[in-house]
Amino acid sequence: GAVVSQHPSWVICKSGTSVKIECRSLDFQATTMFWYRQFPKQSLMLMATSNEGSKATYEQGVEKDKFLINHASLTLSTLTVTSAHPEDSSFYICSAKLGGTGSELQYFGPGTRLTVT
Amino acid sequence: DQQVKQNSPSLSVQEGRISILNCDYTNSMFDYFLWYKKYPAEGPTFLISISSIKDKNEDGRFTVFLNKSAKHLSLHIVPSQPGDSAVYFCAARKTGANNLFFGTGTRLTVIP
Numbered sequence: 001g002a003v004v005s006q007h008p009s010w011v012i013c014k015s016g017t018s019v020k021i022e023c024r025s026l027d028f029q030a031t032t033m034f035w036y037r038q039f040p041k042q043s044l045m046l047m048a049t050s051n052e053g054s055k056a057t058y059e060q061g062v063e064k065d066k067f068l069i070n071h072a073s074l075t076l077s078t079l080t081v082t083s084a085h086p087e088d089s090s091f092y093i094c095s096a097k098l099g100g101t102g103s104e105l106q107y108f109g110p111g112t113r114l115t116v117t
Numbered sequence: 118d119q120q121v122k123q124n125s126p127s128l129s130v131q132e133g134r135i136s137i138l139n140c141d142y143t144n145s146m147f148d149y150f151l152w153y154k155k156y157p158a159e160g161p162t163f164l165i166s167i168s169s170i171k172d173k174n175e176d177g178r179f180t181v182f183l184n185k186s187a188k189h190l191s192l193h194i195v196p197s198q199p200g201d202s203a204v205y206f207c208a209a210r211k212t213g214a215n216n217l218f219f220g221t222g223t224r225l226t227v228i229p
Binding site: 004006009032034036041042043044045046049059093095097105106107108109110111 | 119121126153158159160161162163206215216217218219220221222
């Protein structure tokens with residue numbers, strides 16, 4: 001089956017620094033990748049949709065200047081949390097979609113646990 | 118605003134019995150529903166889905182039921198096995214849209 005990896009799996013950083021999280025589709029090309037965030041005891045919340053070669057589409061309430069998304073190739077999307085603060089501590093998970101628009105199959109990465117001290 | 122809700126955070130079932138996981142939604146524009154299973158330290162994996170034109174979809178031990186008038190769907194696992202122990206997420210999608218709306222998950226424990 002389709003495999004999506006994320007790196008790092010966990011990261012601790014100091015307040016004010018930036019952190020980059022990578023999402024890779026290992027055995028397929030993904031024109032669309034998604035970034036989700038999950039706070040404890042809450043659901044996965046979509047942050048942004050990342051399309052290869054174009055600007056990401058951010059959900060309402062997500063600061064695009066704080067959460068920089070780059071989808072430079074068909075197998076890699078990156079999320080950079082800039083000037084991280086403790087309230088950014090969360091579980092960040094990406095997914096990659098096979099097929100065209102409307103395809104329901106999203107393959108998820110294992111997630112990245114970010115802790116900002 | 119939580120558009121997809123899973124009101125039971127946890128469920129324990131004896132091995133061999135039926136597990137029933139419930140999900141409710143509020144947005145009538147949702148027309149495609151999915152269940153994902155998640156093990157610790159792994160991403161969610163797709164389990165089964167159902168289109169709004171159907172009221173039932175079956176795949177082996179897993180059956181999903183959809184009641185559109187009640188905006189309710191359920192996942193039945195029978196017989197339940199210890200390997201089914203995981204967190205199950207319900208998700209919904211609007212026509213032609215990419216993004217999924219997830220519930221908060223239900224942790225299923227199947228007791229041997």
